[in-house]
Amino acid sequence: MKARAFSYFRAGTIDEALAAHADAGDDARFIAGGQSLVPALALRLQAPRILIDINHIDELRSVRREGEWLRLGALTRHCEMLTEPLVAEFAPLLRAAAPFVAHPAIRNRGTLGGSVALADPASEFPAMVLALDAEIEIAGPSGRRCVKASDFFIDLFETALAPGELLVAIRVPLFRSNQRIAFDELARRRGDYALVGCGMIATLDRDRIADISIALFSVGNVPTRARSVEAVLVGSSLDAGRIAAAQAALSADLAPADSDDVPAAMRVHLARVLLGRLLGRLGEVR
């Protein structure tokens, strides 16, 4: 379990990182926290010619308010989601998800950008980025662009990032006082990837749901919005009957595959249970 030999370049700026990638003919990988990449190298699942270290690029680092958005640099560590006051205030859904991401040692190094760029369908943050209707800032050889989260996750480990493009930051709309969030997951052990997970953010109009966005993870090839469920809920209050209707609608949103230990039907069942519990909690907080 030793990686194949590779060379290493420490980039100081975004442009340096992009140029190094292009120079390597794209036989390169950016390394951020390394918590997914390094195991893949050790297992020889990946063997790039060069690693481009982006950890020293200041521009990728900060968390700040920009108008109606909270902008999180790609290098925001998972652990900062737990400690950064701006996250707690303006992106509480990310704060709520963070304790479920791996274990402290991994959270110390793993980054938001790395998690979203990798787009593991079992990961918490990509799904929450989707739930939050976030925007993803990308830098590439041909300049900067911005992609909506709903257009970003394409297929299993496949995103709108082209080879050689760098995820720079993620912008999420500021949390408002008439909004409520709920997050939970069902994992066999604390810190494991979940059998199924779900996060949601609702905008309330008195005790009715004016708007709601629900995203699930570990339910297919990509993080998944539960649009049919959302449609059932908008305009209603969260009584037991409505929650049951929402649970029933979920099967239209999910089509997980069988895995060797979790049959598809079981995963849908668990997603329904989790959805029901989260909607129940959402109804309780006023």
Added chain:
Amino acid sequence: MTAPLTSLDRPNSYIGRSVPRPNAKRLLAGRGRYVTDLRLPRMLHAAFLRSPHAHARIAGIDVEAARALAGVHLVATGADLARICTPWTGTLDHFKGMISEPQLPLPLDRVVWAGQAVVAVVAESRAIAEDALELIAVDYEELPAVVDLDAARAPDAPLVNPAASSNICFRAQLDSGGVDHAFAAAAHVIEEEFSFGRHTPVTLEPRAMVADYEPDSGMLTVHHATQTPYQFQDLYSRHYGIPEARVRVIAPDIGGSFGMKLHVYHEDMAVVGLSILLGRPVKYVADRIESFVSDIHARDHQVKARMAVDAQGKILAMDVHDATAIGAFSTYPRTSVVEGNQVIRLIGAPYDFKSYRATLEVVFQNKVQTSQYRAVGHPIACAVTERMVDLAAARVGVDPLAMRAGNVIPDDAYPTASPTGYRFEALSHEVCLRRLREIMSYDGLRAEQSELRQRGIYRGIGIATFVEITNPSPAFYGVGGARISSQDGATISLTPSGEVRCAISVTEQGQGTEAIVGQIVADQLGVAQEHVRVLTGDTEVTPHGGATWACRGAGIGGEAALQTARRLKANILEVAGLILQEQPGALDIVDGQVVSVANGQVRLPVAEIARIAYFRSDTLPPGTQAQLTVSHHFAPQGYPFAFTNGVQGCYLEVDIDTGFVKLLKHYVVEDCGRIINPMLVDEQLRGGVVQGLGAALFEECRYGETGQLLNGSLADYLVPMAMEMPDIIIDHVETPTADTILGAKGCGEAGTAAASACVLNAVNDALTPFGASVNAIPITPARVLKSLDRY
């Protein structure tokens, strides 16, 4: 008022005292020296190319490109190693009729499981060796693979071993007589089928070795992460034709073994051969992925059981069939049938009934070998027995704890024997059950359970009584022809400055062997424990012995230490008597001082005796030869095994919508005879329970249809972790064995033996309101939900 004085208040009375392990701080500080840490001059590194197929013929191997890679010193195939290593066969004579194919370090023409090592590369670094593996081309012709137990037993099943007539490795039968009659007359007959998945030990430190063959002296030194250095000294000597005296096996700090590190592994045998071929030290450390496909696995049983009980709930008879699949070979040198053999012999063992019948069927399949792992056979026997007892209790309408109290062998019935012929010297089931009821607050828990059920919270209480086999005599392996010692030896010296050095054959893997040996020696000699140094794990330094397996370190190794220390003490007092012109019998040693027995008066420091004996023997009476080094061996006699017993309880909650099980609390009452170090016994029990809980809920080697291990990484194979583990409450009963002076029995496997049975019973207890039940281990959310028909 102060507490009354006990024997523990004597100076140097360490037996029974919670003394910290002397090596614990060093290991915690990261100063452990494991095989992986070893760097020898001119050392090279081995890596292995592994079979991607569960069963295939090797049509050809092209190693030219790998050989040509810079930094590669040797590429060896099965044929290369077969020239210098004789084959081995994992059978023992006392398992009549068992078969297994001869094995070699690397296969010649056929691979029999996915992950089997096929070609070895030795290079300047492990990374280069792995680069070279990518350059090797093996031409495989796939053969039909036998994957699961039922497939192996099918009449037209492909053969794992083409030279055999079937996939049967071994069959055994036990019959006490009267079984059919008892069933015919019974008020109730309970039947159930069980399945137990495969799991694997997952030691923190993987298998590791540095083999160092020195061609000029013909000396082989193997630094080996093993629990049984003497066994390997013998095997390396015999299979590589090197005289035993020129083979040295050193087991340094070991990061856990649990039975996994006493079997012969193909890679390990190969590494010795690679060092011989190169005349250089060769290191091999299994990485985690390799561990999953090449360390032994365990369990994998399907059991059908029937129990007959009378109208009052008295157990009358049991009739069981155990089928188990062990992989493609039986493991060498202890075989892979011991687990099944123990399953059928341990079922029903705590209970007082006469009629028992069992059959065992052990089959081959195309998977890695299973073999002895902590609590060999016990968890299966215990889960089957205890679940049957619960089912019977429910049928008769008796509380499970009362059902046990009414059926265990009474504490005053000893000596006696189990229906399968195991002889029990003295067990304490009744008192253990009473203690468990107290420490669990059993009635309170039952009340809480029924109150919570009204609110839709489903909790379960599980009880499991067990016996454990410890202190095995030669009846275990020796009689079957295995050169595995059941005795242990110690050499204890008084050093010139009056300190004590004890070299002993039992070994240390983190469980505290060195601590308890030091306690026993200090206690018996009458010196402070910090003046006793204990050495283990080097065949060139320590006497030959069984080392660590089954549960034997305290009971056998401890007794060897005790008897040796007593002999040394007698020798010291003899010299003291000459110096002091006293009868040795009038003298004793307390706290490193020779004292008068009569009045406790201090006469002479032990250090002074050592000084005189070593440096001024001219001052002793003529003809005196002071013997301040004593070697002595102890082999268990009397009972073939020292059985221990106990009972465990478990309190848990089942989330009936998700199938998740939350462990709330676990309880153990255990009787391991004389307790030498209560803290270490508790650690053993807790660690053992945690492994049992892992088996109950998490651990399973899952295979695909073609015999590929699907979850061979720590991301996918779930070991129990702290967050999911409950508090474990422990209580003790002490019934020492009269077979030894020390009176200690084993305790290392007791936790594992019954923990999964407890959980199985508790989950089923929680599911009672739904009429649902689970009978497969591990108890996964999928299985719980399935039983509840939730998806």
